[in-house]
Amino acid sequence: MSVDGTTLYVAPRSARAEPLDASAARPEQSGLSRRLLRIVVGLVVVGVVGQSFVVVQARPEDLITGVHGMVDLLSRAMPPAWSESGDILWPSLETIDLAIFGTVFGVLMALPLAVMAAANVTPARPLYFLARGVIALTRAVPDLVWALLFVTAVGLGPFPGALALSVHSIGMLGRLFSEVIEDMDFGPVEALTLTGASRLQVFTHAVVPGVLPSLLGISLYRFDENLRSSLVLGFVGAGGIGFRLLTAMNLFQYQTVSLLLLATFVLVMAAERGSALLRRQVA
Amino acid sequence: MSATLAEPARGAETRLAVRGLRMRYPNGKLALDGVDLTVRAGELVTILGSNGSGKTTLLRCVARLLDPSDGEVLVAGEDLAKLNGNALREARLALAMVFQRANLVRRRSVLANVVGGTLGRRRTLWTALGGLPAEELPLARELLSKVGVERLGGQRADTLSGGQAQRVAIARALAQRPKLILADEPVASLDPEAAEEIMRLLRALAEESRLAVLCVLHQPALALRYSHRVVGLRDGVVAFDLPADRDADLHIALLYKEMAA
Numbered sequence: 001m002s003v004d005g006t007t008l009y010v011a012p013r014s015a016r017a018e019p020l021d022a023s024a025a026r027p028e029q030s031g032l033s034r035r036l037l038r039i040v041v042g043l044v045v046v047g048v049v050g051q052s053f054v055v056v057q058a059r060p061e062d063l064i065t066g067v068h069g070m071v072d073l074l075s076r077a078m079p080p081a082w083s084e085s086g087d088i089l090w091p092s093l094e095t096i097d098l099a100i101f102g103t104v105f106g107v108l109m110a111l112p113l114a115v116m117a118a119a120n121v122t123p124a125r126p127l128y129f130l131a132r133g134v135i136a137l138t139r140a141v142p143d144l145v146w147a148l149l150f151v152t153a154v155g156l157g158p159f160p161g162a163l164a165l166s167v168h169s170i171g172m173l174g175r176l177f178s179e180v181i182e183d184m185d186f187g188p189v190e191a192l193t194l195t196g197a198s199r200l201q202v203f204t205h206a207v208v209p210g211v212l213p214s215l216l217g218i219s220l221y222r223f224d225e226n227l228r229s230s231l232v233l234g235f236v237g238a239g240g241i242g243f244r245l246l247t248a249m250n251l252f253q254y255q256t257v258s259l260l261l262l263a264t265f266v267l268v269m270a271a272e273r274g275s276a277l278l279r280r281q282v283a
Numbered sequence: 284m285s286a287t288l289a290e291p292a293r294g295a296e297t298r299l300a301v302r303g304l305r306m307r308y309p310n311g312k313l314a315l316d317g318v319d320l321t322v323r324a325g326e327l328v329t330i331l332g333s334n335g336s337g338k339t340t341l342l343r344c345v346a347r348l349l350d351p352s353d354g355e356v357l358v359a360g361e362d363l364a365k366l367n368g369n370a371l372r373e374a375r376l377a378l379a380m381v382f383q384r385a386n387l388v389r390r391r392s393v394l395a396n397v398v399g400g401t402l403g404r405r406r407t408l409w410t411a412l413g414g415l416p417a418e419e420l421p422l423a424r425e426l427l428s429k430v431g432v433e434r435l436g437g438q439r440a441d442t443l444s445g446g447q448a449q450r451v452a453i454a455r456a457l458a459q460r461p462k463l464i465l466a467d468e469p470v471a472s473l474d475p476e477a478a479e480e481i482m483r484l485l486r487a488l489a490e491e492s493r494l495a496v497l498c499v500l501h502q503p504a505l506a507l508r509y510s511h512r513v514v515g516l517r518d519g520v521v522a523f524d525l526p527a528d529r530d531a532d533l534h535i536a537l538l539y540k541e542m543a544a
Contacts, residue, residue, distance in 0.1 A: 187386030191452070194346060195459050196376040196403025204413035205399055209388050 102165025114177030139171025161238025298495035379456035400458030446477030
């Protein structure tokens with residue numbers, strides 16, 4: 001790790017040195033052409049930003065006139081409906097469990113895929129490409145789309161949300177896991193192989209202790225991300241706080257909405273802090 | 284010290300006999316061209332030579348990390364070059380290897396790393412599942428004290444200094460109860476003081492524990508000070524094989540001078 005740390009430290013320094021060398025290499029460039037280049041670059045940047053304003057139909061004046069509406073909404077959302085605190089316990093638990101389910105099954109399915117998708121340990125070339133394909137597909141399709149697919153397949157409720165998180169996590173975790181395995185230090189593996197240990201012994205005594213902390217850290221981070229995603233998944237009918245939020249919005253129960261937003265905030269912060277704390281423990 | 288170096292192993296049991304070893308890489312490069320070499324119990328033999336002379340290839344062929352193209356590698360009487368699969372694994376138990384880097388499992392304790400050396404003869408379901416053979420713990424402690432780091436047993440391997448880590452790696456090699464230790468530039472990443480200590484330890488193991496030690500070094504001075512014999516390798520051929528005394532000094536100077544020219 002310290003070796004990696006050093007190289008990481010060196011890289012930006014050498015990268016910074018490069019443009020200096022490049023400009024020193026051609027000091028003869030005329031001032032006129034350089035000024036022209038700057039004007040062209042400036043125009044391009046302005047053009048790119050400008051077209052984005054047009055395409056998103058930006059209307060800053062609406063934002064100003066809309067302030068009234070927002071203030072009105074906020075005043076109607078205050079104070080949060082504390083009396084309903086008991087009612088949001090179940091959806092909160094549902095949200096947490098969505099993240100737990102999604103992470104656990106994502107990890108379970110990502111592990112074998114990652115072993116197949118790591119170039120240095122893959123058992124066979126065709127499996128490597130197959131695993132890479134599965135990982136790319138599950139990663140590229142957003143969890144919200146997976147949720148829509150699963151809602152269609154198994155109906156409304158938390159289960160399709162949990163499935164969507166699992167499937168999307170397979171891709172995200174599979175890729176990171178396989179990178180950890182590819183970057184693994186092979187010295188201990190070679191050393192234990194030479195002591196006459198069996199392949200399984202080498203795996204459990206050298207490979208597993210080598211990569212386990214990184215895998216745990218990545219999984220905990222995934223849990224944190226899955227919790228945030230699970231809130232959004234509720235909007236497509238996949239249970240949890242998100243679903244309650246959507247319902248309350250549609251029924252104009254703004255005090256309930258503010259309570260749910262508070263609960264969301266607490267959950268996300270707790271998950272973030274908790275997973276960061278645990279990650280430090282396993283590092 | 285040099286007076287005692289002369290012939291400590293005369294008449295001792297031959298632990299490693301390399302005969303006519305040739306190694307041609309798939310790209311056609313002939314790295315070893317008929318190497319003969321003997322290491323006896325109680326002997327520390329050092330291989331010297333410039334980069335690309337075939338030192339590391341020789342060591343890796345002996346350990347069968349590479350498959351030699353031709354020749355014999357007799358370790359405790361068994362020809363490793365002709366064995367495969369389980370037979371190779373069994374025969375390889377007789378040799379242990381120490382690398383340039385200690386190659387310890389970083390997040391495990393020092394003691395667990397040393398016990399790792401016993402896995403080859405402790406092939407149980409428990410150890411296959413990642414457990415440590417408890418009956419080997421006393422041996423591991425004894426070996427840690429033998430290499431002079433008995434107090435570090437409970438520490439994690441990634442907290443050690445380079446010299447300490449290399450000592451632990453040697454203890455792991457000893458836990459295997461080998462007849463022959465191969466050391467591939469074991470002091471290349473250590474400071475001069477730690478390098479001397481490791482070489483002193485390797486020599487003591489050869490003399491006191493009657494082990495055969497074959498070591499690749501880049502430092503002629505260390506080789507002369509601690510080996511019983513030095514072997515010069517040039518373009519995959521043994522250029523000299525001499526007791527480590529003044530005579531060898533001249534040959535070594537010649538070996539490296541040619542390289543510079």
